[in-house]
Amino acid sequence: MSKEMLNALDTLEAEKGIAKEIVIEALEAALISAYKRHYGQAQNVEVEFDQKKGNIHVYAVKEVTEEVMDSQLEVSLKDALAINPAYEIGDKIRFEVTPKDFGRIAAQTAKQVILQRVREAERSIIYEEFSQYEKEILQGIVERQDNRYIYVNLGKIEAVLSKQDQMLNEFYQPHDRIKVFVSRVENTSKGPQVFVSRSHPDLLRRLFEQEVPEVYDGTVEIMSIAREAGDRSKIAVRSFDEDIDPVGTCVGPKGQRVQAIVNELKGENMDIVEWDEDPAVYIANALNPAEVSDVIFDLENPKSCTVVVPDSQLSLAIGKRGQNARLAAKLTNHKIDIKPESQMAEFYAQLDAQEEAMADAADEMMLEDENLSTEE
Incomplete structure (x- = not known):
């Protein structure tokens, strides 16, 4: 031998x-x-x-x-x-x-x-190869499914797509070609295991990088993504070049760029809004397509605000089953309470009373300090 x-x-x-x-x-x-x-x-x-x-x-x-x-x-x-x-x-x-x-x-x-x-x-x-694709998009072919996973052939390995990583508006059939986001790669005792997703927010990020050259080269940056996979998403973008409109760039001529992404995600609606350093402007943009009259921040909690909209815009701002408001809150990382203009007289009165009470409390503290100084 x-x-x-x-x-x-x-x-x-x-x-x-x-x-x-x-x-x-x-x-x-x-x-x-x-x-x-x-x-x-x-x-x-x-x-x-x-x-x-x-x-x-x-x-x-x-x-x-x-x-x-x-x-x-x-x-x-x-x-x-x-x-x-x-x-x-x-x-x-x-x-x-x-x-x-x-x-x-x-x-x-x-x-x-x-x-x-x-x-x-x-x-x-295989592990070394696919660990390099972590957080990236790969194209695969649906092989089969069981009660736990859909199995997607990526060439050298079969990845798993769990139920929570699937899109509610999609039905997967054997031999379907789909783009998947590689969420994580693990080296288990049975060999490497690749987990992929169709619902991950970063799938959108990678799709925009593929379709929009300005996003890929960093001229336009995606600042935040809020997604309810298969239904609707909001994407906040900004440009580092004053001559480039970040929203228009992502939408593309006649909406071609964003439409390619919508088609890939089987009709998922996209709201692309402009990010702004001013939280009030950013929140107003995030509630697109509704018009916003005013954004009032809670004095005790800056991450909480009341958004005022015309009465005719209230249902649009809130959205179907509260979706528009929910996505805007997630996109901006703020708690948003939406009120119509017709209810604001009472609200402004409460706000004025709150500010007056805080001013009175401050005056009392100053008076106490002065009395203490006089006694000394």
Whole structure:
């Protein structure tokens, strides 16, 4: 088996990139276990693989002692000196104990070790390759589905699409070609596992990078995304070039750019709004297509605000089942309370009363400070 073994190791190194030393180390460890299984002794056994000839030798390692208590583990000083006068008590001596039929066992073990190393190497290569695609878009083909996942063929591996990562308006059939977002890649005991998504907000980000060159090169930046996958999304964008309209750039001539994304997402509606440093302007933009009259921030909680809209715009601002307001709140990271202008007289009165109360409290504190200073 010597030539075949050496040829197999050379092939592994050339084709799979698995170093011979790694395989030989694993092989020697496996052969010790095989020796123990077949011959019942391995606690003082070493296996050596001859890398030049491909031969395998088994050695029993014994310690030199004055008196032998266990002949399998020890050798007397007298016998050791007969072998070599330089031996002393405590030295280790290797005696070859290679069984005559060990070649057959070694061949079987070698085959198992090589197959295992090949599988591990292939898994490692696939993991390294697909971990580089994490947070990116790949195109795959729907293979099959069960109660837990839809399985998407990405070429070298089958990715899984969970129910929460699927879009509610989509039905997946075998052989369908779909673009998926690689949400994470894990290296499990069963091999690499790739998780993909169609509902992840960053799928939108990557689709805009593909369709809009200005987003890809950074001239236009996507600042925030709020998405209810398969139904509606809001995207906030800004431009680093004053001559470029970020919203118009993303929409494209006659809406071609955004329409390509809408088609990919099976009709998911897109609201593209302009990001602004002024939170009031940004929130008003986020409630598009509704018109906003005023944005009033809570004095105690700057992340909470009341948005005033004309009475005729109230239902549009809130949206179907509150969707427009909900997406705007998520996009801007603000709690938004929408009120019609007809209800604002009472609200402004409450606001004035609140401000007056805070002013009175401040005056009282100043008066107390003055009294304390006078007493001192």
